[in-house]
Amino acid sequence: MSHRYGDERIVEWLRENRYHPRSPAHGSASCMFLLDDLLSANNAFREAAESGDIVFQEDFDVGSGASRWNTDLVVGPPAENAQIEFRGDRAIAEGEPERVWLAIDAKSVMTEHGKARRNRQRDINSFADIMHRHYPGAVTGGVLLINMAEQFRSPLRDEGDITEHDRIERLVRETVEMFRDIERANGKVSPNVDGVGCIVVDHTNSDDGSATALVEEPPAPQTDDMVHYREFVNIIASVLDNRWLTGTGPDLDSFAEVDLESVLNRQIVEVASAASTLGKEAREQNVSGESVDSMSTEIGELQAVIEEIDRRYGEEGQTIDGDD
DNA sequence: TTTAACTTCAGCGGTGGGAG
C-alpha cells in the first residue's frame, strides 16, 4: 500500500467533517497528517521515532508574555521523566519534549483572502521568530490550507449569506505567491521559517460536502515549487535530517564518518542554545555555574570542529595551486 | 458525571489613506 499524503487526506477530512473557522480541529488534523508524511519521507526520522529517541506533542506552549506562542505541533527528544505513549499505528510516541527540533503551525485561508492572507503571513513570520528565540536550532514550518471555491458558506455569517469570490483564481495565485515570498532559512540556523506548504482546495462548506476536491493545476503550486506540499515535506525532512539526525554530534573520533558542514551547523546550534539559557539567567541576574560550564564546553567543541575543518581543508594542510 | 472558566482561532468590519 502506497503512502497517502496529507494534502489528499485533509481534503478527505473536509468532506467528512464540518469546517469551522473557530475550531482548531482542521489544523490539528493537518499536523498529524504532516507528521505521518515526515515519518514516511525520511528513514532517520522514522528510526529515531520508532526507538523513542524523539516524541511529538500538540499545542505546545513556548515562552511567556508577549513572546508566548502555542505551537500546533512540536517534535524533539523526550524530557527525562516524560510519559511516552505510542498510539494507534503511528510510528512516533506522544510525550513531553525536552527541546524542540521541529515546530509546525497550521493555518488556513478559506474566505476573505485579501485580508486573511496578510494576517496569516504575519502569524508565520512571528511564529518562526518566537520559536527560534526560545529554541535557536528548531526547524520551523507552516502548513497553509487555501480555499479556491467560488462560493463559501461561513459558519460565522447569517444563514443563507453565501460569500461569492469574484476573481478567485487571481486571489489564490497571489496568496500562494505571498507565502512563497516569505524569507526562508535555506538550511541555515536563522530566525526565518524553513518551509511553507500550501494546500489548495475547492471547498464550499455547504451541505453537499462531497464536492470538496484537491486543486492540483495552477494556480495551485506545481511539483517543483518549494511551496508545493510534497516539496515542503521534503524540505522539512531534509533540514531536520541534516541538523539533528545525521552523524553523532561533534565527537572528534567520528569526524571521518560525517559531513563536517552539518557537524559545524549543529555545533553552532548547541552554542546558540547554551547562550540562550545563559542570557536568560543573566537577565534575571541569577546565573548558575552549570550554565557557564555548559557555555564553555559548547564553545570548546565548536573550536574543535573549526580546527578539524582547518586541519583537513585549510591552506596549511593541502597544496595550493597557483600564486598570490 | 456536569458545569464553568479560560484559551484559541480565522474572519469580520470599522477605519483611513490613496486613486479616480
Add this chain to the structure above:
DNA sequence: CTCCCACCGCTGAAGTTAAA
C-alpha cells in the same frame, strides 16, 4: 467628492482544562 482596498484589532463559538 466617492469608491476601493489594505490594515488592524476585536469577536464569539469551539475546544480544553479546571472545578464542582
